[in-house]
């Protein structure tokens with residue numbers, strides 16, 4: 001599979017950051033942790049990983065803009081391109097020694113995500129996609145699941161924690177959805193949730209209160225794997241609103257209507 005120079009660069013940056021994160025993950029008990037708002041932890045590992053990715057990407061493409069979770073955003077000399085980076089998605093899992101977290105890197109061009117990488121170093125699963133070139137996990141092409149029955153379907157979400165205001169809406173979603181489906185998972189990494197929809201592991205995913213860096217790469221993975229993505233509230237922008245619904249094609253209409261309460 002021929003990949004672009006930008007995609008190769010993103011993969012290289014993710015692998016470099018992963019080496020640093022894996023080392024810290026093994027010593028997770030010794031990590032110095034600081035609070036960054038209610039229930040939202042940022043670790044030394046997180047900041048170091050972002051610095052590695054920033055150095056790698058901005059070193060090679062100094063004119064692109066930068067939006068990362070852990071460092072200041074920067075407009076680039078080229079206003080049409082920017083990186084969207086979450087150096088560690090699933091921070092709470094990481095801090096608890098749970099092996100389910102990832103690095104997420106996306107490239108946006110003229111307002112559209114054109115390349116995305118979600119890397120799970122613990123399982124050595126490199127999910128990647130380029131616009132028009134499909135979605136892949138390592139060497140394997142990804143397709144969303146073909147399940148057509150809600151009662152056989154598994155969905156994933158993030159349940160708001162630490163007093164987040166979206167809890168009642170999410171509980172209402174669960175009350176509508178759970179009687180109709182085979183189960184709901186809450187694994188704590190939105191980037192991996194989207195990658196798993198692309199890989200056909202879950203039929204769908206929805207969440208409120210996300211940031212652009214949580215979902216940018218994952219949304220492209222789902223689309224390129226033949227799935228569908230939509231804003232949770234009709235007419236809003238997914239990256240701006242932070243509320244998204246993604247699924248395989250077969251169940252999209254039904255799942256979206258359930259989540260929208262229609």
Ligand code: IPD
Pocket residue numbers: 040086088089090091092157158159187188189190191207209210214
């Ligand atoms: C979080 C994860 C989690 C989601 C949260 C995000 P972080 O990102 O994606 O699954 O439920 O809303 O903030 O803080 O681990 O980078």
Ligand code: CA
Pocket residue numbers: 086088089090213214
């Ligand atoms: Ca995140």
Ligand code: CA
Pocket residue numbers: 069086087088089090091
């Ligand atoms: Ca993060």
